[in-house]
Amino acid sequence: MMAVAVKPIIEMCAVSKSYEGRPVLTDINLEIWPGELICVIGPSGCGKSTLLNLIGGFVKADQGEIRLNGVRVEKPSRQCIMVFQEFDQLFAWQTVRHNIEFPLKKAPEQLSHREIRSRAEHYLELVKLTEFGEYYPNQLSGGMKQRTALARALALSPQLLLMDEPFGSLDAQTKGELQETLLEIRQETQATTIFVTHDIREALYLADRIVVLKAGAVAAVIENHSRNTDETQVAVITALLSP
Known part of the structure; x- marks a missing residue:
């Protein structure tokens, strides 16, 4: 019996986005695979939230295209759901x-x-x-x-769960409890998740891969299967984010 080839759930091809003439994201090329938990990390203003909004169909790219399961993303859909940082979304x-x-x-x-x-x-x-x-x-x-x-x-x-710094406003204990809950949910549902954070240790703890954004471009994509949060790994990502 022939194996079925697994295709990316998300394909971003040469995607760029500007606001009022100011480039926010430039030439983003990224593939995300079914069942992955991807963390996107970067300094404020680097385009993390814009990346999520583009994938979710909430804003349109100026150039390039985004495909969800091979279909071009043109608008929001029930296949792709966003969870925000704010507590007033209920x-x-x-x-x-x-x-x-x-x-x-x-x-x-x-x-x-x-x-x-x-x-x-x-x-x-x-x-x-x-x-x-x-x-x-x-x-x-x-x-x-x-x-x-x-x-x-x-x-x-949903086929894709987008999370925009959902634990960023929580105290350390609650944040840790929710990180554990998210990993348990991922284990049960195998939901593909893109999780934006500014916390390097959170990214190292949660992610299969870490996408490092810097100045609107992908500076690195780091494989993270060991989920090692030691100081060496923190230092590597800190160096990538340095000006």
Whole structure:
């Protein structure tokens, strides 16, 4: 039996983007493979968030093209879901459970009420919020809000999960707990994830590969299968980011 060739889930070919005449990203060429957890790291203003917005179809490239599973990205789609850093991305008037259920009610597959509830319960358990389903966002900590946002995104079974510094505003303990949760979710769902961070140790702990952005270009792509967060590895990436 012949092996089936694995193709990239994301292909970025010679992608450039400017805002008001100022180059933000220049000639980006990048392939991302199914099931990978990619961390994108770089200094403020280097184009990390713009990269995510281009992949998600929220903004259009000036040059080049982006393909998701071989299809050119022209606009946002349910195949690609974003989780942001801000804590106000939830519906304040909806409970945690209803926040997760809401997009499922609009799903094209027309899920039954029982299917919607079952899926919401599954992802509540996955992000360790089973006991908080009837809470409202104003009753949650920042970490719990991010867990809810993550559960809502995963409930849609996206092919690609985009995360824009989702743990950047959290205290160290909560951040560590959510990093562990993300790795557990990745193990169970095999969701392809692109995770933007400014934290070198976070990138080394989470990523299969680290994309280093500098001045709007890819400075390096680092294989990271050992997930070694020692000072030597930190120093290597710090040197790449230095002016």
